[in-house]
Amino acid sequence: MNEDRSGTKDRLLDAAEDLFLHHGYEKVSIRELALAADVNIAAINYHFQGKDNLYREVIKRRFTVQRDRILLALEEVTIRHAGSPPLEDVIRSMVQGQLSDALSDIPAGNLFKLIVREVHTESRHSTALFLREMVAPVFRAFSDAMMQARPNLTQEQVDWIVASIIGQVHHFIGRWQKSRVLFDSSDDSVEVMLEAFPVLRQPVEQYVQQTTDHITQFSAAAIDALYPEVTS
Template sequence: MSEEKHDPKEKLLDAAESLFACKGFDEVSIRELAAAADVNVAAVNYHFQGKENLFHEVIIRRFVVQRDRSLEALEKVLGSTKEKPNVASVVRALVEENLKGTLSVPTSGSFMTLLAREMHSQHGHSSTAFFREMVMPVFQAYSTALLQVRPSLQQEQISWIMASIIGQIHHFVTRWHKKKFLPEDGDDFKIMVQVFPALGQPLEEYIQLVADHITAFSMAAIDSLYPEVVE
């Protein structure tokens, strides 16, 4: 019944994705990876020429699907014939797709954190290529979409808006992730849920609540600060 992989390269990628996501790069040893993937320790270096490289490929593999889903969601909104796309629908797509993409994948709540490391790394790969191919396309696409649905917006205003929205998304993703790795009967857990009740909900509901809030909050700000100009 189980579709067990036999390709050690993929077994390693899977194990690495899960382990890196919940422990971070430095906290995972090659021996740990090899054990989890049920391969020899040398396999990492044989197939990926080093731990850093394996990490890099894990990141790429995930962000390619994330990027494509985000772009796809936007196209769906813009191409919709039955209802004219507006600012709210673009914002909603951005928010929802990012929340789902980073939270719904069971193994990896913390790819925001991993991404941060990848972009930050002085050592290792140039983050430029990654940034240009993974982050920028999405950013650009949504920026031009916003301009399209509200032409009165200026480029710099869009930068600010996007930053505020993305900042909120990251924050709510991080909150969930933080909660996720807490013991449910511990003090920390109780305090977090008490301070922020939405964390008590199941993931699906949490995503919807957060998406609703960010969209509403941001739309209210946008409409108030940069109202639509009626000709």
């Protein structure tokens, strides 16, 4: 078989994931990719018909796994509570899932960093793919779970809430990454960040945990205060 272990292909994907993540699509040349993966330059075009497609494959390789993980966590939390999950559990599933995937250093966790980059940039490399197959299903599942947790909410209200929560998640992911990038490049302006937000000094695990707690509590409190449950 030719599909099992090419070696070259996988090394290329790994190196590409790492480099694209840390420096962005444009700033990484295929020569750097080839060097990092220890393959010939032509291998990129031989195995993946071009740089663009390599980028797409990097994403495709991970995103199904990650998407399904969150979808599963959301589904699990709703069926465990027989269709009426606690609001905080729903939010936590989503927030924790995204944060830990995005900030963990295991290779499998690099996807969300790429996605945040992709969404906030307008590089349009695979926008349709992202939106239709990755972002939209997760949003919809999150939306549905939240409506099961708080049936008194309208769809539009849930839309606003979901946007607020995702916005917070991405922002905290972005802060962490920015601080690490600045730190890695010994840019002294990292001190300005750390001073303004000392939580960034902590190790990843604690940052993920504290951020998850904050976003969950902050958002749940807002929801219940704005749209109080009607206890019949």
